[in-house]
Amino acid sequence: MKPRWSIVAVAALVLAVGRTGSAHWEEAYHWAPGEIPMHLQMGGAPGPLVDGNGDWDAITKNALNAWNGVLGGVALVPMPDPNHNAAIQDGANNVVFGDDVYGEPFADGVLAITLTSYTTPDNLIVETDVVFNRKINWNSYRGDLRPAVGGGTLYDMGRVALHEFGHVLGLGHPDDHAQAVPAIMNSHTSNLDVLQKDDVDGVATIYGAPAAPPVTATARLR
Numbered sequence: 054m055k056p057r058w059s060i061v062a063v064a065a066l067v068l069a070v071g072r073t074g075s076a077h078w079e080e081a082y083h084w085a086p087g088e089i090p091m092h093l094q095m096g097g098a099p100g101p102l103v104d105g106n107g108d109w110d111a112i113t114k115n116a117l118n119a120w121n122g123v124l125g126g127v128a129l130v131p132m133p134d135p136n137h138n139a140a141i142q143d144g145a146n147n148v149v150f151g152d153d154v155y156g157e158p159f160a161d162g163v164l165a166i167t168l169t170s171y172t173t174p175d176n177l178i179v180e181t182d183v184v185f186n187r188k189i190n191w192n193s194y195r196g197d198l199r200p201a202v203g204g205g206t207l208y209d210m211g212r213v214a215l216h217e218f219g220h221v222l223g224l225g226h227p228d229d230h231a232q233a234v235p236a237i238m239n240s241h242t243s244n245l246d247v248l249q250k251d252d253v254d255g256v257a258t259i260y261g262a263p264a265a266p267p268v269t270a271t272a273r274l275r
């Protein structure tokens with residue numbers, strides 16, 4: 054089986070033909086059941102962020118765990134890994150800042166991109182890398198998008214991380230497929246800052262519903 058590269062946003066457009074009307078969008082590829090280690094390599098922020106966070110890796114870790122709360126069969130494992138020298142197809146799922154995407158320039162207006170390597174014909178993902186555009190004015194806050202001092206938008210890392218990790222799991226953009234639904238997975242970042250029902254339904258379609266939470270000793274005693 055020869056690994057094949059796909060940039061998710063491009064693949065989503067190619068696959069658009071012949072399917073409209075349903076909610077969310079799943080790409081053709083997915084992970085086998087089990088743990089998905091994610092190597093977090095963005096480190097500390099240059100100064101205090103709006104919501105008090107001071108560490109990009111803490112923000113991406115929170116985003117991974119938000120997905121874990123709704124996943125069945127697979128789990129994203131945050132692994133802070135500041136000294137890893139990320140490369141394409143290096144066997145690690147890298148979460149990094151980049152001035153470009155491993156040598157390819159970011160297209161205009163692109164905040165971050167997820168690269169997915171999967172085997173054919175079984176369509177199992179073997180590696181994903183998430184590259185955040187270093188030139189973007191990043192911060193961390195809740196609620197509506199905020200303007201940046203000096204113009205443009207101040208971008209919330211957390212909601213963009215949620216979006217990219219949805220790509221890691223095999224979700225595409227609902228709004229690229231004639232759907233108008235509230236979703237973190239829509240192609241443009243918005244005032245939404247947490248996973249929406251459509252996002253959760255998307256991963257449940259791929260991986261199944263999460264297992265019921267274990268009954269705790271406390272609950273049994275009541």
Ligand SMILES: [Zn+2]
Nearest residue numbers: 062216226240
């Ligand atoms: Zn996207």
